[in-house]
Amino acid sequence: MIKLFKILTRKNNLSLNLINKFTYSKNSYKSYDNMFKGADRSTRLQILSNGYQNSPKSCILIFDSNRYLINCGEGTLRTIVSSNCKPSKINNIFLTRFDWKCTGGLNGMSKELENLQNTVTLHSNFNFNFSSKNSIKKYFFERDFKIVQHDYSKADYSDPNVNIKKIDMGNTYCSYFINIKQSEPNLVMEKFSKFNVKPGRWIRDLKQGIEYNQNGIIIKPSDVLDYSECAEKKILVLDCPNTEALDIIRNDALINQEDMVMILHVADSQVLNSPDYLDWVKNYINKNCIHIFQDEAFPNIDLLKVYEMQAQLNLIDRDMFKLLPLQLESFRQVQDEFDRKEKEIKKEMKVIHAKSNMIFNLKPNLMLNLDHVKEIDNQAAQRKILEYYEGEKRYLIDGIDAEEKKILENFKTKISNFDPNNFKQAQNSDISYPNILFLGTASSLPATTRNLTGIFVRINPNVNIVLDCGEGTTWQINKYFNDETEFLNELIKIKLVYVSHFHLDHFNGLYSLIQNRVDAFKKLNRPYEKLNILHTRYLTPFLNGNYLIFKNNKFSSYVNTILNDSFLEKNYKNYLLDFKSFGLKSIKTILVKHINQSYAISLDILRPDGQNHFKLVYSGDCRPTEELVDFGKNCDLLIHECTFDDAYKDEAIRKRHSTIGEALDISHRMNAKSTIMTHFSLRYGKLTKIDDINRDNVGMAFDFMSVSENNFKDLNAILKDVKVAFKEHVDVIEQKRVKKLKL
Template sequence: MSLLPNVSNFRFIVTPFTRFYSKTEKTNSNLLKLLKTMPKEPKHIAEAQKQRLRIKQKNSKFAPGKVTVQILGTGAKGAPRSVYLFSDQSRYLFNCGEGTQRLAHEHKTKLAKLEHIFITHPVWRNIGGLPGTALTIQDVGVPQIILHGPVELNELFPATRRFVVIRDLKIKMADCSENSCFVDNVMTVKYVWLTRTLPEETDKAIQVGTENNDATTSTKSKNRSSRKRSSSRHRNESEIFEDNTDYYAHERKKKRSKSRTQSQNPTESGTRTIQETAPSVTQTILKECKEMDLSICYICQLQPRPGTLNLNKCVQKGVPPGPLLGKLKNGETVTLANGTVVKSSEVCEPDDPGPIFIVVDCPSPEHLESLVNNPELKKHQKYATSDGDVACLVIHFTTKEIMLLPEYKEWMDNFPLSTEHIPVNELNSCMGSIAVHRIQHKLNMLSSDFFPLLHEKGTPFLDEDIDNHQSKKQKFDKEEMDKIKTDCAALLKISSRHVGGLSSYHLRPRKGFDSTSHINLDPLEYTGETMSLEEFPEALKTLQQQLVSSKTSLSSRDFPKILFLGTGSCIPNKTRNTSGILLQTSETKNILLDCGEGTCGQILRFFGPDKGDRILANIDAIYISHLHADHHIGLIGVLQARKKALDKLNIDRSPLHLFAPKQIMTWLNFYDKYFESIEDEYVLVANGEIVLNNTILAKSTKNGIQESLDLKDISTCLVKHCPNAFGVALVHKDGYKVTYSGDTMPSEQLVELGRNSDLLIHEATMEDELETEAIIKLHSTTSQAIQIGKDMQAKHVILTHFSQRYAKLPRFNDNFADNVTIAFDNMQVRLDELPLVPLLYPALKIMFAEHYEELEHKTLKRQLRAERLALAETS
């Protein structure tokens, strides 16, 4: 017996959205009762916050005995820029690029102790991971986070509040005025401002509104700066409005006035709460900040710590166990029973005054003068008045291009040879993840066509595995990496480090640079784990025979290809990124369907940096299904990477077509106006203007767009998810039709839109036994998604957007037919090859047997629990 309601004929009607969908929908009283009684907030967060505060209060009186700098994101092409400072008490993050939270999850970095995030320069490569990281640390019970950096950061979370829902986390902004300090029991941090100093001949141009001249993301290339915008672009630019839509209304509490009132009142000196409502910084100030282009460097010094007590020396001096040891440890002089006087300095190690490290980010050549002449930074170079004032470490977020400049190299030469330098930029090549390679090597055993090995070569293989992978051309190129190291050292003319993922520098105790934590790939281990499974070798042999015999009957068109860049929902985990699908219609035409955080990095990891640039340059359209963060937060990163790729390849290409809900312009206009210029990289085509049978867009305009994309038609429909959520169908000039659901419950309108599709890509967030949860979250189950494919008579169905509980494999059921495919990250399949993919399923179930058995066990427990509840209600 089961309590799960029969929802086969259920039609959507949740009160906040009744105006959004048809008024003819009928109420399901069981669902409304469930929504009314379900818990509104996870209880674990409040308890975790209390426990965190208790630990903090206990440790706040002492300087920590262990402090380490860890390179979490190396800044390699496609990888985040992020450095984690952890002690045995607190955690600090310096910059937070896209993908930071995913690497933190994989490497078990304890975000529960994170309290402060320091941002050097407010550009996407430094802040793209902030929204996702904030959601993650909120969920693990962090009560408060303080942002340090330029004042523009104060507006980031208010600007994203519609799609980044911060409920239980207070976000405050530190006062980072020039030469001021932050102090706690771990360290003292001094803020050092770098501002632009422009040549006289360009001053006038800047004053009248010349664009922000960021060296790597905002500079306009000479051959593309005068591109003409389309008439539709001008129309959309005039539609400036505030998007007040609540995209998470079905998950929010109705009233939160108490918490909002509390959050608007500062509670600590030197910080101010980032408000959830009206912006706290005026538009005029934001414009001035963008023109000043402020970057903040951080001079960090650990708090002094008394030398530790050396017990061996105490024994030699005859000090007995007991209270005298405590006095000596506290710096006191004691007299023993025999009259011997023992000084603390005689039995304790030398005091640690606290080493100094510097975090620097010089974003453009115009900032160099501010950097090299800064008196605060000079105090820690060779001009230091004492050895204790010399920086032991400098972390460079400065881009590789700026580090090549003679002025920057000369500035670095002014540090003594004892100072270590760690670049966190494209001088590095390791993207920091083992998990994505591990699962790809395993899946590659099943099919090298569907699961090719990744072309990111910056993560080294273990030495013993190099020769075994030469045939697959995936070996770690030692000569290439040695050249990078040599170039890096020659470039800096001083001691410097080419860093891999998780490289560390131990500040206390002083052990210096530590490369033992570098990540390495071990393909023999990954494949060996699978081949050791009892039934797998035979299943693999059978699969290979089936693939060979089946391929002969299939056509061999190279395109279209579908590459899944992200197949998970809500937040990324180490094996499934958030939503992103690359539809390659030809060698030179790419369309991106949704764009979750880290999408750009996924492209570069799959294709490698060089081919990845060509793929990015050939993206002619991006489709955003709806405005939940896991579907569009990676958009800015892709726009910037595409522009950089076009500049690098010296290609003049029109702005891409951005198909999205028009409400996305509130966010994009804000970012363009106050952070970095991105408006010339896209032309908005509102999803609501190309609805099937109700197209508003002028026919000539739509035809022109379709022709440029080699499409016969592109149309959308509203689907049953959050407000302004759409599905899309694309009909190629070659005749095939691809439909993508976005996020949705079963939708009759999607069925009509996708009628007779060659391929339906449909979300399948939940397994069938979680149908009630799927209704609450406004998602589909696997059987519902498959049924939609049957209803629209789609030839093939690919299921994606799985709950992260299905990290490796979703649960199968009886509805899985020969035309149903399960998507994995980094799975690439040609349309003509889709009939082959279901052949992999028996081997997949053996490969991930442990994970699959766990899913089955959890399902059984849920069923038993439901039966017990039903029995209790009837008794």
């Protein structure tokens, strides 16, 4: 902009007034003004999720130049990606306590940010001691993740946007007083142009309070600057460990301030809703302060794209893709009833319940923005399928054949006859065992519509087994089994978790699953049964780091840990597990070609007659090998990774993954009766290139896809409908493939 002024005045000899008119009429003076600004003028607090259904209780303070993440529970990265909040701009992470609910997402965040240049500053009451060889970084963070911890014993934290003071709440709990700095005032161009002076670097001095005085012209800051939108704002992130800590809250001067704008309450629900806590909120010193409750008991909808896609898949097959509980009218009734009761209790207070994507604009003006808080609309989601065929982009479609037209007409009929209560019939129908529920089908990092790897195998009515346990696995289980009693019962039926190899996207959900399972036994008043964890030996350091999470040192009483190589044919140890009580005839493992100590597994599942068995083979992550073919010979179901399509075979080889063609070849030579492909690269989003998957009983996995032997026959047939439903996405994938192959 400065160059523009120089060029205009030197080459065209235009008067400054004309320049001013030009810049103002084009609204470009703001760009010029920004050349001299300090702290960001635009600031907002965005809720990522409120903790409902094992979602992370996290939010993000957003400036133009920086992001400040407040708590990083398991699944936080996925909520950030889904909220379009650019994780790459996160330079600070604030933890209000040290437990897995606040820290479980740090692993995934380290994976996302490890290759960036910026260093993340961590804030916590717990000393992470990153300089020690035995620090938490050794157990949990990616090696190249650049992270340091701010030492509040030496100084409060400060940067161009904020000053922050930490408030000790006892144990590892803390709260944060955040003073959002006064931003530099706006230059009012209409007032400035009247002085007929040339803009220059002196405007920076003007904003610092130094008046302009040259050639008899005096300009005071108040003459041309607008201070109305730049005042500092005080907010508080408050985590109260229990009602006993209310004495700290009542008496701390930083917490109780007459000009506090907003308090974000992140304590547990039982604390937030206790009479004493509510009484303090009601009588808070500033009656105009806004109180935001991140109450995990408040029904909340997050990751809206998940429900949108499930509604679309439900249109294709109601048995494989059952509507999730939150997609039903019954959930909306529960939500409305909860909201009504809460308003009754808190009607005398300025309390707002946090919902995903709720935004609080702090600067320039205080304002609640609900534009991004959406309700689930199943029919609207399904109608989006038709929009690509009927809307402005229809010119991109290379014709519609008779079969596609028939599928579209079928979609239209189903959409017009949509009944939200169809879920009840589908969900309560008898399950054919074994049943395979895919909880996560993405690779490496989570996508908006795909979680990280997790497969929930319902062996029989009393036994569940989890194959790989990526971050957010428990959250996914909770989404599928929303009723609390049902969710708790499904957790205690998990007898075994298998981890194929030591990659973050395959094991980072373990601790959450263990904690929730322990709680489930307590809530159901049942004697605890140990969880068996089959794992690669490289996972041992992570499991040994459990003392950082399970502070009561009872981890060994919660789990039995067994190495995967115990089930290799050459050193098979049958005595390690009582297979029959698990509904199994045997478990076998084999080393596969990926990273060191990577395994495939075979489960011989007993059928109801107790004699015959169902052989399920899961490849984990791997390159194709003859050994794997022999290992899975004649299996009933092969679940095989296919991270890439065949156009990316060079990348598959380099990263030791498989392509679609290679997985199909393994399936064919293995003589697998049915095959499901999973573990898709982020580049594919909703679906991979499916034209190559054209064999009976062969299909691809989606999150929340539930299959049993009776619908394996439909695995391939539904792909025609899938291709029509996601036509726009299919076209994008094909364009990328053509570009890759340089066709």
